[in-house]
Amino acid sequence: MNADAVxxxxxxxxxxxxxxxxxxxxxSVEAVYDRTIRKADIQEFKDAGGFNNDWELTDAxxxxxxxxxxxxxxxxxxxxxEIAAAxxxxxxxxxxxxxxxxxxxxxxxxxRLDRTRLRDVFxxxxxxxxxxxxxEGGEPDLxxxxxxxxxxxxxLLEADARDRLLEGYDVGVLxxxxxxxxxxxxxxxxxxxxxxxxxxxxxxxxxxxxxxxxALTTLxxxxxxxxxxxxxxxxxxxxxxxxxxxxxxxxxxxxxxxLTGGLTGEEGRRKYEREGAAAVLESINDVPDWLES
Numbered sequence: 360m361n362a363d364a365v366x367x368x369x370x371x372x373x374x375x376x377x378x379x380x381x382x383x384x385x386x387s388v389e390a391v392y393d394r395t396i397r398k399a400d401i402q403e404f405k406d407a408g409g410f411n412n413d414w415e416l417t418d419a420x421x422x423x424x425x426x427x428x429x430x431x432x433x434x435x436x437x438x439x440x441e442i443a444a445a446x447x448x449x450x451x452x453x454x455x456x457x458x459x460x461x462x463x464x465x466x467x468x469x470x471r472l473d474r475t476r477l478r479d480v481f482x483x484x485x486x487x488x489x490x491x492x493x494x495e496g497g498e499p500d501l502x503x504x505x506x507x508x509x510x511x512x513x514x515l516l517e518a519d520a521r522d523r524l525l526e527g528y529d530v531g532v533l534x535x536x537x538x539x540x541x542x543x544x545x546x547x548x549x550x551x552x553x554x555x556x557x558x559x560x561x562x563x564x565x566x567x568x569x570x571x572x573x574a575l576t577t578l579x580x581x582x583x584x585x586x587x588x589x590x591x592x593x594x595x596x597x598x599x600x601x602x603x604x605x606x607x608x609x610x611x612x613x614x615x616x617x618l619t620g621g622l623t624g625e626e627g628r629r630k631y632e633r634e635g636a637a638a639v640l641e642s643i644n645d646v647p648d649w650l651e652s
Contacts, residue, residue, distance in 0.1 A: 362588045363586055364582040365587075366588065366589045367533070368596055369541060370535070371591075372643050373544060375512060378512075379508040383413070383508050384417045385397070385398050404416050405594070407442040408443055409447025410447070411535040422456060425468045426460060426464075429468050430464060442455055479495075482495050488504060488506075490509065520643060527647070527650070528650070531554060531559065532550070538563045571599070572605075572612075576612075587612050588637075589612065593621070594622070597631055597635060615636060617645075
């Protein structure tokens with residue numbers, strides 16, 4: 360492979376977020392609208408693309424719940440398939456709903472969709488009361504106390520694999536997390552001091568989001584790499600590397616999918632391969648051996 364640089368996603372790669380971010384999506388919609396989707400349904404949105412930001416995925420899940428009350432009768436799988444066909448992301452979700460139930464019913468749906476409140480509830484659940492006060496600067500107002508789902512994120516990266524990556528390659532981070540939440544995760548896995556801010560791209564650093572290649576190509580330029588590997592847990596992560604190859608002819612980019620996020624088993628492997636993954640590995644801990652083989 361002769362890779363110079365290895366860029367890492369955080370969620371589903373360095374830490375397991377099944378009981379943190381994904382739980383917050385489900386419970387935020389439930390808290391605001393008394394109905395919600397299943398945790399397993401979240402992967403359908405991720406596969407559709409354009410939902411690197413979990414706040415926007417929460418909005419799309421709430422949109423589906425509210426649209427169902429206005430006569431939208433298609434399954435969630437059909438909903439997300441149509442989102443993918445429309446280009447992915449929240450705007451595509453709105454288009455799908457509008458095409459199905461009409462402009463007037465969609466106006467009623469969007470009138471009830473409180474994206475500001477959903478985000479605030481999400482942050483209260485995810486961060487917990489203490490971190491919410493510190494990072495969001497507000498006072499929690501839910502009728503439940505929580506220490507924060509952020510503390511329920513098992514570390515996936517083993518110390519040996521971490522050290523081998525740091526010794527052999529320039530290592531960067533590309534994540535949809537806000538910078539402060541990325542810092543917490545990196546500290547937990549022992550990478551906070553090893554990866555300077557200039558070698559990180561978070562939600563706060565760019566507007567486009569994955570699978571837009573700009574963040575990945577910028578990191579590769581900063582590393583002066585000739586070949587960069589991007590390790591992620593979603594199809595958009597692999598698409599980011601594929602798009603980077605098209606955007607930057609001076610370097611090679613390779614997307615690696617790991618099976619520690621929402622994509623698992625043989626089905627997950629096939630989905631990654633269809634998107635052009637250079638490899639599909641069981642976890643981040645297999646990356647050093649794969650690079651050296």
